[in-house]
Amino acid sequence: MTSVLYDxxxxxxxxxxxxxxxxxxxxxxxxxxxVWTVLDDKGQLEWSLWKPFTTSDAWTTYLLPGLADTLKAAxxxxxxxxxxxxxxGIARLSDHRWVRVPAGAVVEFFRAIPVLLLMLFANExxxxxxxxxxxxxxxxxxxxxxxxxxxxxxxxxVRAGILALPKGQSEAAQAIGLRKSQTMGSILLPQAVTxxxxxxxxxxxxxVKDTALGGVMLxxxxxxxxRGTLAANYxxxxxxxxxxxxxFIVLNFILTSFASWLEARLRRSKRSTxxxxxxxxxxxxxxxxxxxxxxxxxxx
Amino acid sequence: xFDFLSNYDDPSLLGAFxxxxxxTVFSAVGSLIWGTLLAAMRVSxxxxxxxxxxxxxxxxxxxxxxxxxxxxxxxLADIFGVTMGAPDNFETKYFRxxxxxxxxxxxxxxxxxxxxxxxxxxxxxxxxxxxxxxxFSQVLRLVVLPQAFRSVxxxxxxxxxxxxxNTTVAATIGVAEAALLMKEMIENEAQTLLIGAVFAFGxxxxxxxxxxxxxxxxxxxxxxx
Numbered sequence: 001m002t003s004v005l006y007d008x009x010x011x012x013x014x015x016x017x018x019x020x021x022x023x024x025x026x027x028x029x030x031x032x033x034x035v036w037t038v039l040d041d042k043g044q045l046e047w048s049l050w051k052p053f054t055t056s057d058a059w060t061t062y063l064l065p066g067l068a069d070t071l072k073a074a075x076x077x078x079x080x081x082x083x084x085x086x087x088x089g090i091a092r093l094s095d096h097r098w099v100r101v102p103a104g105a106v107v108e109f110f111r112a113i114p115v116l117l118l119m120l121f122a123n124e125x126x127x128x129x130x131x132x133x134x135x136x137x138x139x140x141x142x143x144x145x146x147x148x149x150x151x152x153x154x155x156x157x158v159r160a161g162i163l164a165l166p167k168g169q170s171e172a173a174q175a176i177g178l179r180k181s182q183t184m185g186s187i188l189l190p191q192a193v194t195x196x197x198x199x200x201x202x203x204x205x206x207x208v209k210d211t212a213l214g215g216v217m218l219x220x221x222x223x224x225x226x227r228g229t230l231a232a233n234y235x236x237x238x239x240x241x242x243x244x245x246x247x248f249i250v251l252n253f254i255l256t257s258f259a260s261w262l263e264a265r266l267r268r269s270k271r272s273t274x275x276x277x278x279x280x281x282x283x284x285x286x287x288x289x290x291x292x293x294x295x296x297x298x299x300x
Numbered sequence: 301x302f303d304f305l306s307n308y309d310d311p312s313l314l315g316a317f318x319x320x321x322x323x324t325v326f327s328a329v330g331s332l333i334w335g336t337l338l339a340a341m342r343v344s345x346x347x348x349x350x351x352x353x354x355x356x357x358x359x360x361x362x363x364x365x366x367x368x369x370x371x372x373x374x375x376l377a378d379i380f381g382v383t384m385g386a387p388d389n390f391e392t393k394y395f396r397x398x399x400x401x402x403x404x405x406x407x408x409x410x411x412x413x414x415x416x417x418x419x420x421x422x423x424x425x426x427x428x429x430x431x432x433x434x435x436f437s438q439v440l441r442l443v444v445l446p447q448a449f450r451s452v453x454x455x456x457x458x459x460x461x462x463x464x465x466n467t468t469v470a471a472t473i474g475v476a477e478a479a480l481l482m483k484e485m486i487e488n489e490a491q492t493l494l495i496g497a498v499f500a501f502g503x504x505x506x507x508x509x510x511x512x513x514x515x516x517x518x519x520x521x522x523x524x525x
Contacts (some may be wrong), residue, residue, distance in 0.1 A: 117503065
């Protein structure tokens with residue numbers, strides 16, 4: 001589409017594009033120059049602030065344990081939310097009204113609430129009604145909040161994944177006399193898992209990003225929280241922010257690329273039914289959760 | 301049963317949700333403008349702008365919103381001295397910083413939604429416009445974007461709902477919106493479940509009608525092809 005918007009540039013257009021490029025470049029350069037001078041003024045560029053990241057100490061004491069906690073919370077949340085989401089998603093497809101309606105209500109309810117509210121509530125609930133130690137409580141609260149929210153998003157993913165399968169699959173299953181549970185368990189679900197694999201990986205990006213919320217609001221010792229401790233120790237606010245942001249970007253970029261690769265591979269594969277639930281489809285299902293579920297964003 | 305609500309005046313329950321609404325509205329307007337500009341950059345004939353748009357979207361989308369919001373306070377305000385025109389009024393300062401962070405983050409998603417909308421406009425439309433001799437900006441302004449916006453209301457509605465929920469992240473830098481009040485209340489009052497239900501209800505009220513209305517609108521305005 002991009003190239004369709006404009007003709008191949010002629011001499012006049014070329015000159016205009018060149019002028020625009022130069023103006024834009026100057027603006028960008030000015031911005032960068034301002035950032036650089038301020039950082040220089042505040043002494044944020046001094047090597048002593050960056051040096052900690054070249055030593056193993058900063059990594060083994062702060063960043064890696066933080067990253068480990070981020071991944072632990074995200075992994076736990078995904079592992080628990082997936083079966084829960086599958087149950088809810090299948091329940092929403094039930095033939096029985098009394099199963100379908102409550103499942104739908106639960107899914108819509110938890111998708112409408114910010115995940116932070118769920119975390120705060122879970123934290124207080126664990127503090128008052130259970131004997132989870134106060135050291136473990138942030139992890140429990142973060143995982144609970146993430147599970148409640150993501151189970152309902154994954155329920156929609158599962159539902160869409162099953163609906164994306166060709167109708168002939170369930171018709172054939174019925175024709176050979178399988179019961180409804182057999183059709184679901186041995187025909188539809190196994191194929192739907194393949195269909196929704198890219199979507200699940202994309203959702204993992206959303207989960208990883210949401211763990212940072214627990215770090216600030218609940219004192220969960222994930223990456224962003226460890227950055228605070230690290231910066232308190234070395235007084236390197238800007239360098240620590242840049243390093244932590246880069247870690248998040250690399251981690252999420254790997255996940256996003258993996259999801260796109262899976263999607264492309266599944267679309268090509270001859271063994272499947274050809275139905276794939278891509279990241280873009282899930283974006284709409286996600287009740288608009290602004291979470292990186294899109295493709296790589298390459299020029300089309 | 302709701303007696304405890306009278307203990308909270310500054311902000312009150314409604315006051316806190318009003319801040320949430322304000323955060324949502326200001327950020328929505330800002331991110332719509334910035335996101336549209338980014339989308340225009342990403343499809344423009346100038347390679348440098350295209351590169352910038354792509355880099356911006358891919359970087360911002362992969363950073364947690366929490367990191368961005370916390371950075372507006374600890375980085376932008378404390379180190380860069382960006383006070384958003386309110387150096388002494390902390391409430392206004394952090395409110396505006398939160399809006400800035402939300403705009404920066406949400407614009408990346410607005411950009412992608414609009415770009416996918418531009419991709420739904422049939423090639424013939426742009427070709428016909430070019431055949432009439434319209435320039436790039438005329439093609440975009442008069443022919444492509446009006447159609448793209450109509451097909452993009454659905455995806456943009458999703459972004460808006462997500463933005464409404466994401467405003468709670470402003471609590472991390474102390475903006476007195478709904479989530480921060482909930483944290484305070486739930487820690488001090490005995491009725492954990494009731495407080496959770498009240499705030500959950502508030503967000504359902506905010507997001508559900510918006511979603512239903514915009515869904516209806518997107519169906520009504522969809523370009524029939």
